[in-house]
Amino acid sequence: MSSKKKNPHLKRLSLVRPFVKRLLLGLLFMIITVGIQLLYPVAVSDFIDSLADGDPQHNYTLLAIGMIILLTIYAISTALRYYFFETTGYMVVAKIRTRLHQVLVGKGISFYDRHNIGEITNRLSSDVEVLHDTLTTGLAVALRAFLVCLGGLVLLLITSPMLSLILLVFLPVTMYFAKWVGSNIQKRSKQIQECHAKAGKVAHENFSNIRLVQAFNRQETALRHYDESIHKALDVSKSCARFVASFQGAASLVIYLVLLATLWLGALQIMDDNLTIGELTSFVIYSAMVATSAGALSDFWQNWQRSIGSTERIFEIIDSASISKVLFKELTKSPPLTGKLEFDKVTFFYPERRQVKALQNFSLSIKAGEKIALIGASGAGKSTVARLVLGFYKPQEGELYFDSRSSLELSKEYIRKHSAIVEQDPTLFDGSIFDNIAYGANAEAVLDDVKRVAKQAFADDFIEGFPDGYKTIVGERGVQLSGGQKQRIAIARALLRNPKILILDEATSALDSFSELKVQQALDNLMQGRTTIMIAHRYSTISKADRVIVLENGKIVQQGTHEYLREQRLGTYYHLMSDQLAESHST
Numbered sequence: 001m002s003s004k005k006k007n008p009h010l011k012r013l014s015l016v017r018p019f020v021k022r023l024l025l026g027l028l029f030m031i032i033t034v035g036i037q038l039l040y041p042v043a044v045s046d047f048i049d050s051l052a053d054g055d056p057q058h059n060y061t062l063l064a065i066g067m068i069i070l071l072t073i074y075a076i077s078t079a080l081r082y083y084f085f086e087t088t089g090y091m092v093v094a095k096i097r098t099r100l101h102q103v104l105v106g107k108g109i110s111f112y113d114r115h116n117i118g119e120i121t122n123r124l125s126s127d128v129e130v131l132h133d134t135l136t137t138g139l140a141v142a143l144r145a146f147l148v149c150l151g152g153l154v155l156l157l158i159t160s161p162m163l164s165l166i167l168l169v170f171l172p173v174t175m176y177f178a179k180w181v182g183s184n185i186q187k188r189s190k191q192i193q194e195c196h197a198k199a200g201k202v203a204h205e206n207f208s209n210i211r212l213v214q215a216f217n218r219q220e221t222a223l224r225h226y227d228e229s230i231h232k233a234l235d236v237s238k239s240c241a242r243f244v245a246s247f248q249g250a251a252s253l254v255i256y257l258v259l260l261a262t263l264w265l266g267a268l269q270i271m272d273d274n275l276t277i278g279e280l281t282s283f284v285i286y287s288a289m290v291a292t293s294a295g296a297l298s299d300f301w302q303n304w305q306r307s308i309g310s311t312e313r314i315f316e317i318i319d320s321a322s323i324s325k326v327l328f329k330e331l332t333k334s335p336p337l338t339g340k341l342e343f344d345k346v347t348f349f350y351p352e353r354r355q356v357k358a359l360q361n362f363s364l365s366i367k368a369g370e371k372i373a374l375i376g377a378s379g380a381g382k383s384t385v386a387r388l389v390l391g392f393y394k395p396q397e398g399e400l401y402f403d404s405r406s407s408l409e410l411s412k413e414y415i416r417k418h419s420a421i422v423e424q425d426p427t428l429f430d431g432s433i434f435d436n437i438a439y440g441a442n443a444e445a446v447l448d449d450v451k452r453v454a455k456q457a458f459a460d461d462f463i464e465g466f467p468d469g470y471k472t473i474v475g476e477r478g479v480q481l482s483g484g485q486k487q488r489i490a491i492a493r494a495l496l497r498n499p500k501i502l503i504l505d506e507a508t509s510a511l512d513s514f515s516e517l518k519v520q521q522a523l524d525n526l527m528q529g530r531t532t533i534m535i536a537h538r539y540s541t542i543s544k545a546d547r548v549i550v551l552e553n554g555k556i557v558q559q560g561t562h563e564y565l566r567e568q569r570l571g572t573y574y575h576l577m578s579d580q581l582a583e584s585h586s587t
């Protein structure tokens with residue numbers, strides 16, 4: 001909570017806190033390089049003045065050896081400074097990425113209802129990259145510029161307080177101007193980043209739905225949407241570049257005018273014997289150093305402002321990390337759930353659609369091992385029941401009980417450890433069949449375990465039929481497999497989990513009769529001895545349930561055995577199933 005109130009600049013710096021030791025080392029080498037850099041004009045001044053004076057005693061060899069030693073130290077320190085800052089930068093970025101990813105993976109499902117995946121991946125990539133450029137590399141350059149600027153100013157004052165006056169007037173004015181420019185750039189950059197995020201979102205949607213895009217010949221629409229976002233970003237970027245270009249042009253003019261004024265005043269001082277030629281030369285070198293460093297500082301400030309948007313978005317996610325209440329003991333020592341489940345007067349609406357009650361005063365007791373079929377028209381609330389069991393959402397009213405214990409007392413992880421879901425269109429990862437099945441295990445799975453469940457799921461035959469067997473790669477989302485094969489892999493995955501509560505979301509699309517039979521047999525094996533909630537559409541599945549629950553607008557309107565409901569000719573069940581019932585009578 002306190003982090004929210006923190007100054008955004010300090011908050012950003014807090015990201016480098018774990019790497020302070022490395023940064024201090026880098027800083028040490030930086031101080032050495034800055035020190036030598038500031039000494040350099042002294043040597044030049046000394047050299048010029050001794051030449052101008054025609055001093056025969058001057059030991060030029062010693063001066064040259066001293067300079068070579070110093071320059072060697074300078075070179076080594078520069079390399080080490082660069083190494084420490086640069087590597088720390090990569091480490092900071094890796095840490096932020098890992099943390100962001102960790103927080104995002106732990107986010108509740110409602111977060112993903114609100115956010116687009118393209119937008120989220122954009123945060124992981126480009127937002128973090130922007131932060132890298134300013135926070136580490138940029139900060140190191142700025143720090144160095146600051147030290148040079150500070151040291152240079154002191155040396156300018158020592159060399160000639162009178163000439164320094166010009167710079168002392170000029171610098172604050174420039175700084176103030178740079179601040180104004182910085183805030184202008186920040187506004188434009190926010191717009192640019194928003195356009196890029198939008199383009200990322202469009203690209204992600206096009207790629208993930210590429211089959212649909214091509215099947216409907218919508219490539220042109222897809223390209224147009226992407227081009228629009230990119231061109232908007234380009235327009236704002238160009239206007240930003242114009243603004244920066246004008247600023248840089250004006251700034252360089254002012255710098256050279258100031259230099260000219262310094263030389264002119266310096267010449268007057270030399271004529272009055274208040275300054276030597278060497279001192280004026282070193283003064284000009286220091287002025288150039290101070291001006292370049294001030295320029296680097298103002299560049300840095302512009303970038304820093306530019307990246308505030310990205311940092312805010314990153315912190316928004318990091319700060320919203322929910323602290324999981326998972327107790328290791330609960331997960332490992334607590335006995336498994338028996339599968340007894342109760343919904344007690346549950347009312348629920350989705351956070352994104354508050355006006356529609358997906359479930360209303362929903363009460364249902366399910367005995368351990370009982371098989372329930374949920375049926376109802378589309379949008380009746382069947383999937384919502386499943387999502388609440390898996391703890392994806394919490395009901396606004398009423399409560400869920402597992403083994404008579406309120407779900408509020410149990411962690412989501414514990415409940416999920418004893419539950420499994422077979423989705424309508426099973427999600428597979430782009431890995432091997434072995435990996436996809438083993439994914440269901442609560443602990444590490446070996447090939448024998450995976451083969452055993454694959455046999456029970458009637459999947460072993462077709463898997464062994466592939467040249468690579470269990471090592472066969474399934475492609476992104478399992479595109480290289482048929483619908484029935486994916487279903488059986490998902491069933492094997494669920495079997496490996498050995499859950500007490502099973503959720504089956506029956507596919508609405510029909511499989512061919514052979515695949516259908518295999519999937520049904522696999523499901524029969526999977527359901528044995530487990531509390532099962534089937535989101536069912538087909539007569540053949542519904543008839544396997546101990547009890548059928550009929551939902552309408554989030555309410556239970558009928559329940560009972562399939563035989564009983566079949567006789568209630570006026571009820572919703574009969575209405576929903578009439579086609580299939582007629583078919584079953586005629587066969």
Ligand SMILES: Nc1ncnc2c1ncn2[C@@H]1O[C@H](COP(=O)(O)OP(=O)(O)OP(=O)(O)O)[C@@H](O)[C@H]1O
Pocket residue numbers: 113350351352353356357358376377378379380381382383384385
């Ligand atoms: N993520 C969501 N955000 C907002 N509203 C949702 C969300 N998911 C479902 N809904 C709404 O909640 C209600 C119940 O939806 P649910 O998915 O439970 O229906 P369903 O019976 O499973 O339908 P189907 O058979 O078509 O899958 C519907 O009005 C639906 O529009």
